[in-house]
Amino acid sequence: MNHDKTIKDFDWLREEIQRRFDTLSPHLKRIAEYALADPNRFALQTVAVTAEAIEVQPSTLVRFAKLFDYSGFSELQNVFRVRLTEAADSFRHQVGEYRTVLQEADGSNPDTILNALSDASVLAIDRLRHDIEASKLRQAVQMLEKARFICVLGQRQAFAVAACLSLGLLKLGRRCQLLDSGAGMLPHHIANLTPDDLLVAVGLSDFSRTVLDTVPEARERGVPVLAISNSQTDPLARHSSLNLVVRDPEVHQFEPLAPYIVLAQTLIVSLASCD
Numbered sequence: 001m002n003h004d005k006t007i008k009d010f011d012w013l014r015e016e017i018q019r020r021f022d023t024l025s026p027h028l029k030r031i032a033e034y035a036l037a038d039p040n041r042f043a044l045q046t047v048a049v050t051a052e053a054i055e056v057q058p059s060t061l062v063r064f065a066k067l068f069d070y071s072g073f074s075e076l077q078n079v080f081r082v083r084l085t086e087a088a089d090s091f092r093h094q095v096g097e098y099r100t101v102l103q104e105a106d107g108s109n110p111d112t113i114l115n116a117l118s119d120a121s122v123l124a125i126d127r128l129r130h131d132i133e134a135s136k137l138r139q140a141v142q143m144l145e146k147a148r149f150i151c152v153l154g155q156r157q158a159f160a161v162a163a164c165l166s167l168g169l170l171k172l173g174r175r176c177q178l179l180d181s182g183a184g185m186l187p188h189h190i191a192n193l194t195p196d197d198l199l200v201a202v203g204l205s206d207f208s209r210t211v212l213d214t215v216p217e218a219r220e221r222g223v224p225v226l227a228i229s230n231s232q233t234d235p236l237a238r239h240s241s242l243n244l245v246v247r248d249p250e251v252h253q254f255e256p257l258a259p260y261i262v263l264a265q266t267l268i269v270s271l272a273s274c275d
Helices: 009-025 026-037 039-044 046-054 058-067 073-104 110-131 136-146 159-171 186-191 211-219 258-273
Strands: 152-153 174-180 198-202 225-229 244-245
Touching: 009 026, 009 073, 026 039, 026 046, 026 058, 039 073, 046 058, 058 073, 110 258, 136 198, 136 225, 136 244, 136 258, 152 159, 152 186, 152 211, 159 174, 159 198, 159 258, 186 211, 198 211, 211 225, 225 258
Parallel strands: 152 174, 152 198, 198 225, 225 244
Antiparallel strands: none
């Protein structure tokens, strides 16, 4: 085997795992699947936490690392951490480029604006693919699957995402309602929810007071809340049962809706496969 460390990056490791997967023992296969399914989580967890999650001994993780010619688990994990850091640096660089283009563009060049905003949406989708945790996606689908009745709430820019998700759920034959605060009926809808139901709350940067007030109220009643937001620390995330994060590239004051729609469609298609 080539011992040149310059080639032993994440791409090399992924190809090696795929090439040698059939030869691995059941325990080592579980480690490989866990690592490639959610490389961000693998990069950040301790060896003890990772071993417990996969249900193997820490020594098995070390054996896995040495099998692929790393000195130990720390060197193996560093490959995943480097991948995470490089992706973040690339993301920040691209965001800066698109922001500059938009700042310099004027109304006489709408094609330039279109290209920059389109590129920003593609960047946000790529970032979603990189950041989203597979385990959280599966948990979100399970929440939707087991819910007796699903209410979906999204105001302002988030309304389009909420409408997309609601339509998909209705097409699957799920009992679902898209909530609207316009008639002042929202508190009554929340009061009728039970712990067997589910509230899906979508919030972008422009949170409405309605959403922020509704989510804690639902949680106090024991209603599970699935949040889709752009932060792990905003009020929506803090009061949810599960929060799926979509990062805003912050290229323009209009937050890209494309990654939110892709995430909503992912949940719908995944739920359909469960039926």
